[in-house]
Amino acid sequence: AQTVTQSQPEMSVQEAETVTLSCTYDTSESDYYLFWYKQPPSRQMILVIRQEAYKQQNATENRFSVNFQKAAKSFSLKISDSQLGDAAMYFCAYRSAGNSGGSNYKLTFGKGTLLTVNP
């Protein structure tokens, strides 16, 4: 079974600074997808960024970028120019592509990292 580990329960960053959230995962599959979701106090899970495992190029979405290290099974999220609105719980998640018998119908989440942005 796949597992996702987020080793930082809480992180803080100054407004306009850069912060990196860590995520590692365990899988025997070669084809899968990795996600970062943001959950503000409104409770809605919002997709921040997605990475396909077969792509070597790291995904980027505006101020958000990832460092995907497939061999190390590491998938960190970098937030540049942090804004007050970035404050939220961030979850790393794994989803099988289903090509090697894995369960592609579910996301496996880590326990989350609470990000605080200080003005």
Added chain:
Amino acid sequence: DAGVTQSPTHLIKTRGQHVTLRCSPISGHKSVSWYQQVLGQGPQFIFQYYEKEERGRGNFPDRFSARQFPNYSSELNVNALLLGDSALYLCASSLTFRGNSPLHFGNGTRLTVT
């Protein structure tokens, strides 16, 4: 376009009771998934439905059941409620069941069992 809508927003039930949670997917989405999020934890997968068929089930007891209707909306039912069922229940929809089809989540239903 409206996002994923869930009802009710909050619910308080007593141990042993039954509860039904409802979810309407984004228009055009044919897959609905349910997740349970206990306070301080990441969401745990409960069910996925696609075209009214169950495609996957997580490690939850038979007290949990779900169904998907012809309009692709879905219900999650929980019987014989336990205190441990208190959680945020999230519904997510996607175009297909495939792994590359992003999940779009609703705001959840907060269930409190007393």
